[in-house]
Amino acid sequence: MKKHNYSAGPCILPQEVFEKSAQAIRNFNNSDLSLLEISHRSKDFVAVMDEARALVLELLNLEAKGYQVLFLQGGASLEFLMVPYNLMKVNGKAAYLDTGTWANNAIKEAKLFGETTIVASSKEQNYNHIPAEYTIPIDADYFHCTSNNTIFGTQMKSFPKTNIPTVCDMSSDIFSRVLDFSQFDIIYAGAQKNMGAAGTTLVVIKEEILGKTGRTIPSILDYEKHIKAESMYNTPAVFAVYTCLLTLQWLKNQGGIAAIEKINEAKANLLYSEIDRNSMFKGTAAMEDRSNMNATFLLENPELQELFDSMWKKAGISGITGHRSVGGYRASMYNALPLESVQVLVDVMKEFEVLYSKNSELV
């Protein structure tokens, strides 16, 4: 039986994406050829790339607003480098909000290019919240933030208004909630968290912000070159892009982001209510900054870990062991995770309390 898959990434995708992509590997579009053995410049694959790019703009409500969509490689981690390369002027500077390990990795790369101001950081509190008060220097070339902190289970509920270009790493909550996406000038996301197979990175760029740095950018790292080549500057990750297309089609059929957001809220409410109600558990993130995608929680009594672990494993749950930098548990509830899977976890937590809480008659 299919597991209740809470993996943080690569992660659960809609079942139909697994079925259809398997079929495309065997026989793509009834061509008697595999998706993996045809040219990326063939009519059939160009159609995949074109539709995927168009669907991204449609779902984000960014059509006809000057945005371009790229499916690149190198993961979100390469964007940590491409963003400063393409946006930070020679002798320029950048402003970053430090909300977690990934934000911090992005900062490290920006520092290679020039003055990098950290406008605020929650590092001292092990990133258990999103800093609320900070000022963004208006002379920075851009401001960079991370919408969802996959490891620490925090999520930005609002974004600062600023006149400088805003860049957002949305790797772990892209397409999960309605936002005014036009407030961002660059959005990027590794596909493997909410969109498709590992191997491609979605980059959505407001084209007018490019070409202003005075830097010579190596071709493969130059957003303008990728835009000009319609995301085929070099061979794209054909399989990963195809799985993104299938997931985007699935999402559109669900009713788009607004519809999936309601389900995501229901899932998060169900789990967080149980974490707060259940005497055996405690959440790690500040309540107001809790992520609807990755819920992090600890056992009140860590000595009961083996008992709890054996219970959720027996219930068919997979992938809720926490990241080593937080410990405990992390339940990643991406778009494709059904509400029923969350109910299974909540039921296990309730049963665990009945069996092992101090008040329990059995102990």
Ligand SMILES: *Cc1c(COP(=O)(O)O)cnc(C)c1O
């Ligand atoms: C996973 C993750 C990354 C790293 O993505 P890669 O594709 O592995 O480089 C970056 N940012 C966030 C927010 C992530 O969750």
